[in-house]
Each structure stands twice: as structure tokens, then as C-alpha cells.
Amino acid sequence: MTSDVDLLVVGAGPIGLAAAIEARMLGLTVAVVEQRDTPIDKACGEGLMPGALPALARLGVSVEGRPLRGIGYRSAATRVDHRFVAGNGLGVRRTSLQAALTARAVSLGVDFVQAKVVSLRQDSDAVVVADIAARYLLGADGLHSTVRSLAGLEARLPTDRRFGLRRHFAVEPWSDLVEVHWTPVAEAYVTPVSDGIVGVAILGKRGLGYSEALAAIPAIASRVAGADAVSTLRGAGPFRQRTSARRAGRVLLVGDASGYVDAITGEGIRVGLAQAHAAIECVAADAPERYEREWSRRTRDFRMLTVGLVALAGSPLRSAIVPTAAALPGVFGAIVERLAR
Numbered sequence: 517m518t519s520d521v522d523l524l525v526v527g528a529g530p531i532g533l534a535a536a537i538e539a540r541m542l543g544l545t546v547a548v549v550e551q552r553d554t555p556i557d558k559a560c561g562e563g564l565m566p567g568a569l570p571a572l573a574r575l576g577v578s579v580e581g582r583p584l585r586g587i588g589y590r591s592a593a594t595r596v597d598h599r600f601v602a603g604n605g606l607g608v609r610r611t612s613l614q615a616a617l618t619a620r621a622v623s624l625g626v627d628f629v630q631a632k633v634v635s636l637r638q639d640s641d642a643v644v645v646a647d648i649a650a651r652y653l654l655g656a657d658g659l660h661s662t663v664r665s666l667a668g669l670e671a672r673l674p675t676d677r678r679f680g681l682r683r684h685f686a687v688e689p690w691s692d693l694v695e696v697h698w699t700p701v702a703e704a705y706v707t708p709v710s711d712g713i714v715g716v717a718i719l720g721k722r723g724l725g726y727s728e729a730l731a732a733i734p735a736i737a738s739r740v741a742g743a744d745a746v747s748t749l750r751g752a753g754p755f756r757q758r759t760s761a762r763r764a765g766r767v768l769l770v771g772d773a774s775g776y777v778d779a780i781t782g783e784g785i786r787v788g789l790a791q792a793h794a795a796i797e798c799v800a801a802d803a804p805e806r807y808e809r810e811w812s813r814r815t816r817d818f819r820m821l822t823v824g825l826v827a828l829a830g831s832p833l834r835s836a837i838v839p840t841a842a843a844l845p846g847v848f849g850a851i852v853e854r855l856a857r
């Protein structure tokens with residue numbers, strides 16, 4: 517088979533677009549296949565951790581948002597704050613982030629094709645989806661990746677599943693931290709995303725009602741009471757997605773498609789950008805076999821700490837998480853810093 521492009525990316529979410537930009541910056545020819553119209557919205561806490569910002573700057577992407585200066589854990593009786601040591605994060609609407617990445621990709625000459633990928637075939641020279649043949653294909657099509665399943669890379673899901681819901685409110689941000697409010701059944705993430713708008717994402721088990729969960733957290737409910745909801749309620753999940761491997765022949769998985777643990781540490785985009793960087797390095801070097809090891813290396817901290825926190829959150833020790841973080845602020849800060857870089 518001969519190829520139309522060097523790289524085909526399925527999915528124009530932040531990670532697929534970052535990979536497309538990175539590949540064009542190295543001189544590869546790139547097309548992106550996406551089923552939805554830009555700007556694409558998605559359920560997300562919308563907090564970019566500090567490590568994501570240099571990664572976006574390196575790609576030549578700048579996006580407006582609200583500086584995030586740290587993470588605050590809250591329970592009904594306790595609170596603890598950690599302010600980032602080296603640089604801020606950024607609260608940013610998904611639509612703004614996706615539009616900024618798209619504009620940069622277009623300016624670099626990335627081709628866009630609107631289509632839903634439903635089939636894939638590959639031989640030793642090329643991969644074909646949506647009638648386009650490419651030397652390599654990146655599956656960046658999110659939590660419920662079609663590419664992952666077409667490439668035979670899906671692994672069995674655990675039965676204990678968690679989901680997320682989010683909505684935005686027209687209210688002036690009251691903090692420059694991402695506040696994480698822990699209740700007995702849910703975690704609520706408050707992220708300032710622009711002047712006059714905060715997003716509230718609620719994570720928990722299936723069946724969690726957004727309004728009920730919000731009403732159970734007076735510290736948030738009192739702030740947004742009477743404020744207009746300025747986005748529709750969006751959900752995503754189950755979070756946990758497993759993969760048997762991250763590569764099959766000329767197909768590589770990046771972002772949520774490559775396997776996801778949970779949004780509890782607010783890390784998806786920073787980690788996905790690191791995966792995209794690794795995948796493009798391997799593709800550009802014509803060494804896709806290196807990707808598996810790079811993926812493991814660059815996601816290790818995220819996987820270990822997130823699996824640990826989710827396990828703790830689902831255990832009888834849940835109610836001790838915020839008091840323990842408050843009692844051991846140095847440990848809490850070290851964990852936040854480890855995840856944020």
C-alpha cells in the first residue's frame with residue numbers, strides 16, 4: 517500500500533491536535549479525522565496542571581484562561597491548600613483550548629477530514645481509515661476509543677466504575693485554587709475558567725445526581741445559588757479504561773484512548789500531552805516499537821498515584837483523606853507537585 521500522508525490522527529481533542537501539531541513541526545504530512553464540529557466541548561474539570569503549559573507553549577499554542585495557583589482540599593470541617601512551587605496552572609474552557617489548538621494545527625497545514633471512523637486496516641507499509649492511507653495512525657479518540665477496539669488493544673474493564681459530570685456557572689471566581697470538595701459519596705472540583713465563570717465537575721459512582729450532589733456541599737451551593745448555569749450538563753465515563761498494549765503495528769494510542777485511570781487527580785491533559793510528544797518522537801524516528809516503553813515511563817507517576825487515590829477514595833479511609841492531608845501538608849504538597857510537573 518502507498519501512503520497519502522505520513523500521519524493520520526483520529527480525534528481532534530486536545531491530545532490528537534497536540535500530536536498533529538508536533539508532527540507538522542517535524543515536517544511530517546498530517547491529516548486529522550474528527551466526527552464533530554469545532555469547537556468541541558467535553559465534560560472536563562478544565563484545570564491544566566502547570567506541566568501542561570510549557571508543553572503547549574513549545575507547540576506554539578497560547579490560550580486564555582484564569583491562572584491556577586494551587587490545589588485546595590476541602591471537607592465539611594477541614595481544609596488544606598497547596599500553592600504550586602514552580603509556575604501556575606491554567607483554568608480554561610475546553611472549547612477555547614480546542615479552538616486554539618485547531619487554529620495552530622490549521623496554520624501549520626494539518627488537513628482536517630470530518631468523518632466517523634468505523635473501520636481500519638493495515639499492512640506492513642500503511643494503515644487505512646476513512647479512505648486515507650497513512651504510514652502511521654494515532655488513535656486519539658478518547659475514553660471509548662473505536663481505534664483501540666479496531667486495533668485489538670482493548671482489555672477488560674473493572675466492575676467498580678466512576679463517572680464525572682460538569683456544568684458552568686456565571687459567578688465571579690472566588691479562589692485562584694482548584695478547590696476539591698470531598699463528600700462521603702463524591703468529589704466536586706471547582707475551577708475558575710474565565711472572568712465571571714467557574715466550572716464545577718462532580719465525580720462519583722454511576723447514578724450520582726448533579727444537583728443533589730451540589731446541594732450537599734453548602735460551600736459551593738451557597739456561591740452558585742441564583743447564578744445562571746451557562747453550559748449544559750455534560751457527563752463522561754466510566755473513567756477506567758484499560759488497554760492490552762499501546763501499539764499494534766503502525767497504530768499507536770495516545771490520550772484517554774491509550775488507557776485512563778480517573779479524573780480524581782485532574783491530570784488527563786498534562787499526561788496526554790506527554791504521550792503525544794513520545795508518540796511523535798517514535799513515529800518521526802520510524803521506531804514505533806519504542807513507544808510502549810516511553811508510554812509507561814511518562815505515565816508511571818500518574819498511574820500509580822491516581823490508582824492509589826481512587827482506591828483510598830473507595831475505602832473506609834475516605835473520610836480521613838482531607839484531615840490527613842491537612843495534618844501532613846508537606847506530604848500533600850509533595851504529591852501535588854509530583855503530579856503537577
Ligand SMILES: Cc1cc2nc3c(=O)[nH]c(=O)nc-3n(C[C@H](O)[C@H](O)[C@H](O)COP(=O)(O)OP(=O)(O)OC[C@H]3O[C@@H](n4cnc5c(N)ncnc54)[C@H](O)[C@@H]3O)c2cc1C
Nearest residue numbers: 527529530531551561562563633657658680771772784785
Ligand atoms: C469530569 C472530568 C473532569 C476532568 N478534569 C480534568 C482536569 O481538570 N484536568 C485535566 O487535565 N484533565 C481532566 N479530565 C480528563 C481530560 O478531559 C481528558 O484526559 C482529555 O480530554 C483527553 O483528551 P483526548 O484528546 O485524549 O480525548 P477527547 O478530548 O475525548 O477527544 C477525543 C476526540 O475523538 C473524537 N472521536 C471519538 N471517536 C471517533 C471516531 N470513531 N471517529 C472520529 N472521531 C472520533 C471525539 O469526537 C473527540 O473529539 C477530566 C475528565 C472528566 C471526564
